[in-house]
Amino acid sequence: MQRDALPESAVNDLTIRLARLTTTEEGGTVQNLMVIASQLDADRDRLVLSDFILAMHQAGTLKGKTARNVMHGIERADPNLLAWHAARLLLSEDGPAVELYSLVAQGVADSADYDTDLDDLELNAETVEYLGRRALGFLFLSPPLALGIVAAVMRKTSEEARIALGEQLFDVLLRSYPGMADNTERIVGGPEDLAADVLRGAVAKARAYLSALKPVRSIAEFRPSERQRFIQAERQADFWRDIQRNAHDQSDLLQFITVQHLLYGSGSVTHVDSPDGSETRRMEVPMQSHSHEMAMPRLEGLDPVGLNLRLFMLRASRRPE
Amino acid sequence: MRLLVKQYFSSLRERDELDAVLPEILSGIGLEVFSRPSRGTQQRGVDIAAVGPDPTDGVRKVFLFSVKSGDLTRHEWNNAGAQSLRPSLDEIIDAYIPSRLSPEYASLPIVICPTFGGDTREDIRDVLKGYIDQNTNDRISFQEWNGDRLTTHLLTGLFREELLPEQARTAFRKAVAMVDEPDIAYHHFARMIHDLMPDADADGTAKLSFLRQSAIATWILFVWAREAENLRGAMRAAELAVLSGWHVARNDLEGKAKTPTQMRSALEQLIHLDAAVRSAFIEGPVAEYAKIPDGLATAVPSASSVDVNLALFDLVGRLGLQILYLAFQYRKAPEDEQEYLQERATKIKNLLVAAVTNNDVLLCPVRDDQSIDLTIAMLALQSLNDTASITAWVSGLIERTTFAFMSSAHYPRPTQDYRELVRQSDKDKAKSTNANTLIPTLTLWAIRSDADDALKDLMTFSSKHYTHSTAQLWVPGPDSEENLYINSSQHGYALTMKGDDSDLMKRVVSREVRENQHFATLSAQAFGIWYVIVLACWHHRLPVPPQLWFPDHGENDAAESAVHSN
Numbered sequence: 001m002q003r004d005a006l007p008e009s010a011v012n013d014l015t016i017r018l019a020r021l022t023t024t025e026e027g028g029t030v031q032n033l034m035v036i037a038s039q040l041d042a043d044r045d046r047l048v049l050s051d052f053i054l055a056m057h058q059a060g061t062l063k064g065k066t067a068r069n070v071m072h073g074i075e076r077a078d079p080n081l082l083a084w085h086a087a088r089l090l091l092s093e094d095g096p097a098v099e100l101y102s103l104v105a106q107g108v109a110d111s112a113d114y115d116t117d118l119d120d121l122e123l124n125a126e127t128v129e130y131l132g133r134r135a136l137g138f139l140f141l142s143p144p145l146a147l148g149i150v151a152a153v154m155r156k157t158s159e160e161a162r163i164a165l166g167e168q169l170f171d172v173l174l175r176s177y178p179g180m181a182d183n184t185e186r187i188v189g190g191p192e193d194l195a196a197d198v199l200r201g202a203v204a205k206a207r208a209y210l211s212a213l214k215p216v217r218s219i220a221e222f223r224p225s226e227r228q229r230f231i232q233a234e235r236q237a238d239f240w241r242d243i244q245r246n247a248h249d250q251s252d253l254l255q256f257i258t259v260q261h262l263l264y265g266s267g268s269v270t271h272v273d274s275p276d277g278s279e280t281r282r283m284e285v286p287m288q289s290h291s292h293e294m295a296m297p298r299l300e301g302l303d304p305v306g307l308n309l310r311l312f313m314l315r316a317s318r319r320p321e
Numbered sequence: 322m323r324l325l326v327k328q329y330f331s332s333l334r335e336r337d338e339l340d341a342v343l344p345e346i347l348s349g350i351g352l353e354v355f356s357r358p359s360r361g362t363q364q365r366g367v368d369i370a371a372v373g374p375d376p377t378d379g380v381r382k383v384f385l386f387s388v389k390s391g392d393l394t395r396h397e398w399n400n401a402g403a404q405s406l407r408p409s410l411d412e413i414i415d416a417y418i419p420s421r422l423s424p425e426y427a428s429l430p431i432v433i434c435p436t437f438g439g440d441t442r443e444d445i446r447d448v449l450k451g452y453i454d455q456n457t458n459d460r461i462s463f464q465e466w467n468g469d470r471l472t473t474h475l476l477t478g479l480f481r482e483e484l485l486p487e488q489a490r491t492a493f494r495k496a497v498a499m500v501d502e503p504d505i506a507y508h509h510f511a512r513m514i515h516d517l518m519p520d521a522d523a524d525g526t527a528k529l530s531f532l533r534q535s536a537i538a539t540w541i542l543f544v545w546a547r548e549a550e551n552l553r554g555a556m557r558a559a560e561l562a563v564l565s566g567w568h569v570a571r572n573d574l575e576g577k578a579k580t581p582t583q584m585r586s587a588l589e590q591l592i593h594l595d596a597a598v599r600s601a602f603i604e605g606p607v608a609e610y611a612k613i614p615d616g617l618a619t620a621v622p623s624a625s626s627v628d629v630n631l632a633l634f635d636l637v638g639r640l641g642l643q644i645l646y647l648a649f650q651y652r653k654a655p656e657d658e659q660e661y662l663q664e665r666a667t668k669i670k671n672l673l674v675a676a677v678t679n680n681d682v683l684l685c686p687v688r689d690d691q692s693i694d695l696t697i698a699m700l701a702l703q704s705l706n707d708t709a710s711i712t713a714w715v716s717g718l719i720e721r722t723t724f725a726f727m728s729s730a731h732y733p734r735p736t737q738d739y740r741e742l743v744r745q746s747d748k749d750k751a752k753s754t755n756a757n758t759l760i761p762t763l764t765l766w767a768i769r770s771d772a773d774d775a776l777k778d779l780m781t782f783s784s785k786h787y788t789h790s791t792a793q794l795w796v797p798g799p800d801s802e803e804n805l806y807i808n809s810s811q812h813g814y815a816l817t818m819k820g821d822d823s824d825l826m827k828r829v830v831s832r833e834v835r836e837n838q839h840f841a842t843l844s845a846q847a848f849g850i851w852y853v854i855v856l857a858c859w860h861h862r863l864p865v866p867p868q869l870w871f872p873d874h875g876e877n878d879a880a881e882s883a884v885h886s887n
Contacts, residue, residue, distance in 0.1 A: 304731050
């Protein structure tokens, strides 16, 4: 498809329509759509890209590696754009929202601070509050992104709504992710920042909550029995095995290399034939480790039903007419 | 065994603890205890007095014990405090023997026994010897009852080979060794109890011996558990000791004869001991952490929400039990002790309310049998007239539990299988919730506490989503008396009802409360010791019979529940 043969707006409309109609069976067309997506400017074409993502998502063609690539592309161009896209998707009620959330979460960097500009989303007082609640509800597992959007919403809403949102920020996000208090403190702006007081208040509450818990030590009588610990360890092992298997299945790299399993040693030595076969070359490969960590929400362990109920209430918010 | 027992004596922290166990040891070596420690009365230096043959020479003597804890140090010997030893010994010689000792013992030689769990420190040994030499005469002599002597008397008395066979000893040693793994410790302790338990037709002496052995074994386990800073095994062991003790003694408690009197006293000691172990747990970090939001949940050393849930519901059950124990004591205590008991009960009640308020995990059980913990805790709140806390709690429970089922995550199921609990999945939701005691329990507590809105929500939920589940409670049957205390087999009746009609449920339960004849014939109820029934239900995971917690709302509206009428 040649983009310069038609006016840009027409090309965009056609592309989006095509994205809506293309199914997963039409692999070639999906590939072409991805090429178009990669040519869009993440900032200048943000509206088109957003519609495009939504259309592909609704058609079921934007998932797995494809979704990850698109979202990482946006994140690389400008992390705050990802938050903008997330906000726009949250405002849409077209698709199953949880799936939309997981789509966005593909690009989120754990440690980033997001400073989201919501100006061109044309929000009124009601929709901005709606957006704040949904951000907390759906982006709960990507806390920096949720915080970025909630802070942006606070700067655009009424004092009353700001305070309510501040309570929910503490109750849902900061209680679950103690580290997010630092992120929250970092995104507080200068004296002109309307959200500053509420954000600082939420941080103070979170710090007070955590400092009250600081002297708490394990109570031995509460420790699960040996059998229970064994069952949990077994489940954990299954969980990590599944993750490893999925990571292998989805890895581009592992599809092109030969896998060897080492039983002993902290590295391997291999003798490789030289091109002319006259001698062998000794290759020593030390073992390397790779790790990835993510914060598990505390409330998931302390009060899972309460957490689910809070998230459900936030997610169930209806978009104002 | 000797080392294990000696270490136990030296670790007894409070004077009261040695006081409590010494009479059992004395009885075990054939002495008859005629004076026990009591609160608030002047003892004139004597904590315990006994009469009988001296184990060293067989001569019948009077033994007067002045009890201290730990080692005998210079400070313990003579300081300004009321608890030092020398002033107590002086008082025995100057006041007790001349004016308090019963005339029937006037002709017997007297042995004054300074008693302490540890050893005499070197720096005081010659001072003690000097005192003894100075005060020994034809009638009065002294015996130092230190940890070594106490150990010897226990091992040659209650714990001698004929009474504590090798198999039981081994089980007991394993229980103590594994005190840090409570389930394993309990398993071995239960084995020991099983090995020692006399038959129903055994004589009174054998039964009494069993009660005393159980008490001492529980004490030893308790002290070792306290050293290991994990009281869970000891708590469960103490409960089992009370229940098996009741089962053994229940048919021999009537009358004023010596054996029934001693049995009643031994059982009372077991019940106190059970409460003391629980109290040591409750008054530890639990009391501190309950006041902190999420404090108790954070203190569970596991990342799994199931572990947090199980630990905290277990805790509220224990807190409830402790309040009910104090309520039970209150009703039979003299007036001057009632205020103290009321204060303690209120303190634990506040702890229970704080635990529930600060830990939302307590708003949604994961196991259906946690209705037992809920009933005990709510009954405890009711006994202190805190209906408002019940209303708030039952409303929260209804909201969370129904939501958990609707969202197919962490909803309560009628299983105790841990593997099943952690594997919860949506696939088998209807099958895995095919029976419940939770709906009737919540319904009846909502009725009792006037939680009308929550009750309405619960009935709506139940009629729309829970009709597949058989709602039920448990009531005693003709076979319950033989099985309730030792859980030897299934017994009683499942009282089934329609789970979506609260009026009908109320009528059915009220009628059963009125008409079930078997509850009143349970020996613990007949003796007015309803607390033992609650303890049995808690320990053996049996729903607490509604006779104990749901007043008759039927035709006879004025009838009170058994707890309140006893």
